[in-house]
Amino acid sequence: MQSKKITLIVNIILLIAGLVCIAVGCFKLITNEVALATTGLGAGLVFLFSATIERFESLKGMSLEVTTRKLDDKIHEASEAVKELKQLAEISGHTLSLLAARVGRWGGSFTFEESYRLAQQVRDNLTSLKCEKSTITHALSPWVTIVIADLGRKLLEPVTEELNTLEQQLRRDRDKLPSPIKADDPEYLALVQRMNALSAHLHPGCDVSKLDSDKTMAAIEMYVSSAPELDTTAKLKHLNNITQWSSEVDFLLKQSDVKNPSLWIEALKKY
CATH class of the missing domain: 1.20.5 (Single alpha-helices involved in coiled-coils or other helix-helix interfaces)
Structure with a gap:
């Protein structure tokens, strides 16, 4: 004033x-x-x-x-x-x-390579807009989920194939038993028990589509480790193949990206 x-x-x-x-x-x-x-x-x-x-x-x-x-x-x-x-x-x-x-699940034309390029474009667009990492992770989560599920099916293919072969062998062994087969025949009962255990493991098997992405690899390892009729050598072979992908899957879960694109493209080219 x-x-x-x-x-x-x-x-x-x-x-x-x-x-x-x-x-x-x-x-x-x-x-x-x-x-x-x-x-x-x-x-x-x-x-x-x-x-x-x-x-x-x-x-x-x-x-x-x-x-x-x-x-x-x-x-x-x-x-x-x-x-x-x-x-x-x-x-x-x-x-x-x-x-x-x-679309990939409906037999569309999306290969892994195509879906990977699309995921990269989505990531680049959101990053350029300065979106939070959590937002980018959420946007790419469907892609991550389906890629891990596809890898799970890929890893389970040789396991399932070998178990199916063993199941067929057990049926052949049962059919070779002399007729008439007695219901209390110990050899028959042992074969039936082995067949039932293997069938229960094979059907429905390990449905990776119903698993959480971060639990898929552990579930596959458990499925192989507990598989009846598979000997130790066969189990170790399959488990080693699964373990080789562990670091790739961990990276995908953390970064919503693949560490070695060419490796994934080659592995999932049929999916």
């Missing part, structure tokens, strides 16, 4: 000085004293301008404030648009990944 009073007093003094100088300048102009008239008028204008400069600054400030407010509004609108674009990209990325995974 004190500052405003001082400013007002200074402005009044400058105004009076300006008016006096202009009056003197006009008088000297009438008396043909051009030099003094010019000095007086010039000084008067300077004093008047000094007295009223606060008004110009106030007007300028108001104009700048309006312009700044408009700019802030535009920035806010742009920020909201970017947020909406991010949300749209996140939803689209997840949906695209989900559709690609399901």
Whole structure:
């Protein structure tokens, strides 16, 4: 308040000085004293301008404030648009990944290589929009799930094939028993027990489509380890093949990406 009073007093003094100088300048102009008239008028204008400069600054400030407010509004609108674009990209990325995974299950044309390229495009788009890592992981989760399931089927193929061969051998051994077969025949009962155990293990087998992605590899290992009729050598062979993929699967689960694309492309080219 004190500052405003001082400013007002200074402005009044400058105004009076300006008016006096202009009056003197006009008088000297009438008396043909051009030099003094010019000095007086010039000084008067300077004093008047000094007295009223606060008004110009106030007007300028108001104009700048309006312009700044408009700019802030535009920035806010742009920020909201970017947020909406991010949300749209996140939803689209997840949906695209989900559709690609399901189309593959319906016998569509998506190979692993094609789905991998699509996943990379989704990742790049969301990353460029500065989406959170958790959002990118969620968007790519359908792709990760189906890739791990496909790998699980790939790893189980030779195991299932060998178990089917063993089941057929047990049937042949049963059929070779001399007729008539007695229901209490120990050899027959032993074969039937072995056949039932193997059949219970084979059917439905290890359905990887019903497993959580992070539990698939452990479930496959358990399936092989507990398989009846498989000898130790056969189990170790299959388990070693499964273990070789453990680091690749761990990387896929953590990064939603594959560490060695060419390895996956070759392994899943039939899926």
